[in-house]
Amino acid sequence: MTRSIILSAALLAASVTFAHSHDEKALLQSPPGEPYVQVSDVLPLPEFIPGLGTLFVAPDKLPAGPFLSYDHEGKLSATVYMTPLEELKNGTSYDNLAIGNHTVSSVDIYYNAGHPGVDKPHAHIVLYHDAEAKGRLAE
Structure with missing residues (x-):
């Protein structure tokens, strides 16, 4: 398990370094x-998931994502x-995983046993895009 988390952290570092370029401004407000x-809209999950927000994903990028995470006001808060x-x-x-915004204030990595869309055990790697993002997504 520890090895998987370390591997996930290494993956994260590589993805931030080699992220695809895109128009960040187009992603800053929901819907992207x-x-x-x-x-x-496509899985049996609530519209807003406490801790993750309202999620959007490009289906061809599953299972890893990126999932774009928006707060209640529609502001991009995390990738x-x-x-x-x-x-x-x-x-x-x-x-070469894309990111929603090149500004990252903190990162959380944690275990998830599985849920609709990614049913197998996996790591959630969350890049918060500003200091208040985690709090806005928790509500």
């Missing part, structure tokens, strides 16, 4: 537009990756 879809532990353990790497 194509190719992103609102997760709650979330969901990396299956089994795949990491078996050597799968997720390279």
Whole structure:
């Protein structure tokens, strides 16, 4: 488990370094537009998930994401990756993951046993885009 978290952290560092370029301004406010879809519209999940917010993902980027996380006001607050532990353990790497915003104030990495959309155990890697983001997503 510890090895998987360390591997996930290394993956995160690589993804921030080699993130795809995109128009960040287009993603700052919900909805982000194509190719992103609102997760709650396609999976049996609530529109706002406490701790993660309102999530959008490009379906072809599953399972890792990025998932764009918006607060109740529609402000981009975090970029979330969901990396299956089994795949990491078996050597799968997720390279050149995009990020919603190049400003990152803090990062959380934690275990999740699985949920609709990413049913296998995985790591949530959450890049918060400002100092207040975590608090706004918790409500």
